[in-house]
Amino acid sequence: xxxxxxxxxxxxxxxxxxxxxxxxxxxxxxxxxxxxxxxxxxxxxxxxxxxxxxxxxxxxxxxxxxxxxxxxxxxxxxxxxxxxxxxxxxxxxxxxxxxxxxxxxxxxxxxxxxxxxxxxxxxxxxxxxxxxxxxxxxxxxxxxxxxxxxxxxxxxxxxxxxxxxxxxxxxxxxxxxxxxxxxxxxxxxxxxxxxxxxxxxxxxxxxxxxxxxxxxxxxxxxxxxxxxxxxxxxxxxxxxxxxxxxxxxxxxxxxxxxxxxxxxxxxxxxxxxxxxxxxxxxxxxxxxxxxxxxxxxxxxxxxxxxxxxxxxxxxxxxxxxxxxxxxxxxxxxxxxxxxxxxxxxxxxxxxxxxxxxxxxxxxxxxxxxxxx
Numbered sequence: 001x002x003x004x005x006x007x008x009x010x011x012x013x014x015x016x017x018x019x020x021x022x023x024x025x026x027x028x029x030x031x032x033x034x035x036x037x038x039x040x041x042x043x044x045x046x047x048x049x050x051x052x053x054x055x056x057x058x059x060x061x062x063x064x065x066x067x068x069x070x071x072x073x074x075x076x077x078x079x080x081x082x083x084x085x086x087x088x089x090x091x092x093x094x095x096x097x098x099x100x101x102x103x104x105x106x107x108x109x110x111x112x113x114x115x116x117x118x119x120x121x122x123x124x125x126x127x128x129x130x131x132x133x134x135x136x137x138x139x140x141x142x143x144x145x146x147x148x149x150x151x152x153x154x155x156x157x158x159x160x161x162x163x164x165x166x167x168x169x170x171x172x173x174x175x176x177x178x179x180x181x182x183x184x185x186x187x188x189x190x191x192x193x194x195x196x197x198x199x200x201x202x203x204x205x206x207x208x209x210x211x212x213x214x215x216x217x218x219x220x221x222x223x224x225x226x227x228x229x230x231x232x233x234x235x236x237x238x239x240x241x242x243x244x245x246x247x248x249x250x251x252x253x254x255x256x257x258x259x260x261x262x263x264x265x266x267x268x269x270x271x272x273x274x275x276x277x278x279x280x281x282x283x284x285x286x287x288x289x290x291x292x293x294x295x296x297x298x299x300x301x302x303x304x305x306x307x308x309x310x311x312x313x314x315x316x317x318x319x320x321x322x323x324x325x326x327x328x329x330x331x332x333x334x335x336x337x338x339x340x341x342x343x344x345x346x347x348x349x350x351x352x353x354x355x356x357x358x359x360x361x362x363x364x365x366x367x368x369x370x371x372x
Contacts, residue, residue, distance in 0.1 A: 003030045005146035006352050007136065009064040011057035018354040022055050023067065023145070025350055029133035033079035033150045036127065040091060040151060043165030045071035045144035047352070047359055047367045048173050049200060049267065050095075050290065054139070055356060058267075058292045062123040065137040068144030068369075069095040070173035072165045075156075082153045090163065091156040092172045094321035095140040097126040098154055111316035116141070116154075126152035144169075145352065147371055157325045166346065166368045167332075170201070170339050171325050174366055177288055178205025178265070179328055179337065180317015182213055186261050186286050190214030193255040197242070197275045198265035199227035201342055201366040202288055204234060206263050211235035212336045215261075219254050221247065224362050234341060242274075251278045258283055269295045276311065284310040288317075342366045 006023040013020040033039045045068045053059035054067060075089045085091075097119060098110035105113050119126050123137025130137060131150040141155045159168050178201070182188050194215040196203050199222040210218055211234065219238045220231035228239035238254040240247050252258050258280030264272045267289030276285045276299050303309050317324070331337040345367040347355050358364045 001030050001148065002027050003146050003148045004349065005066045005143070006068065006349060007064055008055060008067050011054060011060065011063065013055075015357060015360055017055070017356045021353050023353050028066070028136060030148060030150060031131040031133070033077060033131070034127060034129055035080045036082060036153050037079040037125065037131075037150055038075050038082060038085060038091070038153055038156055039077035039148060040073040040156070041076050041148055042071050042073040042144055042146060042371055044169040044371065045369045046169045046173065046201070047355055047369070049359070050173070051139075052356055052359055053267070053290060059290060061139070062137050064135070065123055065139050066132060066143035066146050066149075067139045068146070069093065069140040069142040070169055071142065071144030072159070072168035072172065073149075076148070085153060085156070085158065088161070089158050090161045090165070090168065092159050092168050092325055093142045093144060093151060094155050094157060094176070094316070095142055095173060096120065096316055097141045097152045098321070099126065100154065108320060109318070110320045111318055125150070126154050145349065145369065157321050159325065159329055163329065166343060166370055167340055169368055170342060170366055171328055174201035174205045174342060175328050175337070175339055176319045176321065176324060177314075177317045178202040179209030180319040180324055181263060181286050181288050181314040182206050182209035184318035184324070185312055185314035186263075186284060188213045188215050188261055191216055192260040193217050193219070195219040195221060195251050195255065195259040195262045195275070195278050196265065197221045197263065197271050198289070199231055200265060200362070203263070203265035204231065204342055204365055205339070206265065206288070207231055207234055207236060208337050208339070212331060217254055219251055219259065221251065227362070230365070234338070248274065248277055255280070260284070261286060263288065265289050267291045269297045272297050273299070276309070279309060281307040282309070284312060286312050286314050288314050343368060346370050
């Protein structure tokens with residue numbers, strides 16, 4: 001079938017992207033789903049820094065590729081061996097397909113699925129196949145910037161049909177990653193102090209998760225005053241402008257000597273070092289950002305022992321998507337995770353390059369391409 005999609009053929013084109021047009025809106029041939037696969041009509045797809053990292057070449061991927069990994073849509077056709085799904089189901093995509101059989105999957109660490117990681121690196125579906133014609137690759141097994149896409153059933157989680165697609169999409173990355181880092185990776189308890197560095201979609205989702213977990217005090221840090229204002233409306237008890245010369249001192253004062261947990265969402269080794277410095281003795285630093293693979297991070301080695309500090313990575317919120325997406329949706333419906341407040345822009349597919357300029361400038365939290 002013929003499908004309109006946003007295709008990246010060359011990484012590293014310069015901003016502004018509205019001029020360089022790294023994403024080309026093309027009509028591609030999409031093959032039917034194979035065994036264990038679903039054909040999904042995409043209803044809404046969010047723009048994420050992980051997409052931007054491919055566009056600017058800080059996260060190299062095989063080219064050409066249909067980008068997009070945070071989305072929701074409706075199943076329109078099933079391949080063989082897709083028990084549990086039906087035509088008409090609304091699904092949210094997971095950007096790491098989980099095979100369910102490898103050692104990480106068997107131990108409840110679906111985000112670290114080994115076959116899923118290999119498929120994502122190769123730009124294929126979990127089976128190793130590509131359903132786009134002309135050697136075009138899949139982004140993280142999803143390729144959501146397209147009217148229709150084929151995904152592994154292991155990349156899809158059913159959600160309520162009445163959940164608006166532009167809200168449902170956010171659970172596939174921003175919410176799963178940010179909230180998951182708080183409740184799965186860190187396991188923040190009520191009354192523990194939290195500092196969140198970077199207030200994009202993932203950082204603000206982490207803030208929502210920390211607030212729902214009863215974290216106190218809850219400190220939000222960013223370089224943009226407008227993001228700090230939004231964080232206050234979402235539950236931050238204190239905000240700190242990251243460019244202030246005494247930013248670390250402000251965080252330590254707000255948390256009584258340092259946070260129990262600091263979360264870094266920017267993808268900067270320098271910000272990660274600041275987050276580590278903002279924790280107290282016995283504190284934990286959790287990083288969700290994805291810096292360039294060549295960047296290195298260092299800490300005073302003795303502090304890991306003498307002060308019992310911990311540094312943890314959190315990929316995809318250490319989530320098991322089939323478990324966590326439904327429970328996070330339930331928290332949203334109960335009013336405890338106001339995910340809808342993260343949605344700042346709705347756009348058409350042909351507006352996507354300019355929207356990535358807006359994301360790069362930090363002028364948006366979550367922008368969503370809405371397909372008619």
